[in-house]
Amino acid sequence: QALNKLSELQLSSGAFPWFSGGRANRAISLHLLKGMGRLLKIAPELEDNDTFDDISIELIDYLDEKFLNQDFKRKDFNFYNSDLNYVYARSFFEGFKDEKFEAFKTLLLEDLDKKWITLSIQSKLTLAMVAHRYEKQKLAKNILASLKENAVIDAEYGMYWKEVVNSRAWYNAPIATQALAIEAFAEIGEFFDRPMKIYSSGMYLRVAFAA
DSSP states (O other): OHHHHHHHHOOTTSOBOSSTTOOOBHHHHHHHHHHHHHHHHHOGGGGGOHHHHHHHHHHHHHHHHHHHTSOTTSTTOOOOHHHHHHHHHHTTOTTOOOHHHHHHHHHHHHHHHHHGGGSOHHHHHHHHHHHHHTTOHHHHHHHHHHHHHTOEEETTTEEEOHHHHTOOSGGGOHHHHHHHHHHHHHHHOTTOOSOGGGSOHHHHHHHHHHO
């Protein structure tokens, strides 16, 4: 029923509007693809759901057009947070092969490998997962090692970062960043072999859900 409602909101372009009757919006469309990817990861049986399949195919086609038509091969092209999130969202759907996407993803990883230290906490976590999924394990592990080194470990509140707690910027939103941290450390696993007592009880449950 929820998927049917979502399908009714999807525009003929494959995009989604902020609200019913609105115009296509790249940001909310990307946000929805990320959500669908995470849902697919915990419920792989959705691959056999025709409605889910139709929504995701059209949505990926729309986002591919928006992101892959950029002049990203230009030497002075700058990859932004939205580009990183597009590759992250796309990484949940490995069945959708595209040569242009492969080139985009490769150049993005090469570019961000040189400057990941300047990214926000949330973007570092996103990049770590993208690197891990596309076999750039050294980059993924370096990012998580740095994040762990600079984190605050608290018996009551778990692991967090001061700059996230004190931030009101969307790219460091505390809840979204913490959820990404759980996802990244659970998925990559290298730094997860540690006593769970460093995580709060609430985080422990969310880690189990994310794994």
